[in-house]
Amino acid sequence: xxxxxxxxxxxxxxxxxxxxxxxxxxxxxxxxxxxxxxxxxxxxxxxxxxxxxxxxxxxxxxxxxxxxxxxxxxxxxxxxxxxxxxxxxxxxxxxxxxxxxxxxxxxxxxxxxxxxxxxxxxxxxxxxxxxx
Numbered sequence: 001x002x003x004x005x006x007x008x009x010x011x012x013x014x015x016x017x018x019x020x021x022x023x024x025x026x027x028x029x030x031x032x033x034x035x036x037x038x039x040x041x042x043x044x045x046x047x048x049x050x051x052x053x054x055x056x057x058x059x060x061x062x063x064x065x066x067x068x069x070x071x072x073x074x075x076x077x078x079x080x081x082x083x084x085x086x087x088x089x090x091x092x093x094x095x096x097x098x099x100x101x102x103x104x105x106x107x108x109x110x111x112x113x114x115x116x117x118x119x120x121x122x123x124x125x126x127x128x129x130x131x132x
Contacts (some may be wrong), residue, residue, distance in 0.1 A: 016060035
């Protein structure tokens with residue numbers, strides 16, 4: 001099966017999200033734009049290392065870099081995340097069916113789970129039949 005443009009975009013997005021540092025950068029950018037200096041502060045890494053992470057995020061379309069004089073603040077671009085959310089929704093029906101089956105199984109167990117053995121259940125049924 002040939003990969004579509006959407007598949008390639010999802011691949012880039014998932015690859016970018018695979019790194020915990022990049023996810024932390026995205027969380028920070030969700031509260032507003034920031035410079036490389038501001039983004040590198042919470043991490044034990046150099047500004048060039050943070051810049052490399054930003055390039056990966058930019059290629060995935062997850063951030064946009066602006067220009068303000070000599071500063072290049074980064075801004076979150078959430079559209080690729082919407083594509084990831086839509087992709088995962090395709091699996092929602094699968095998981096809902098699994099949970100429904102689990103619920104049915106648990107209800108079945110609870111119906112039998114009064115603490116009585118099968119023999120005791122059978123005995124009670126016999127007594128009820130005798131009373132009729």
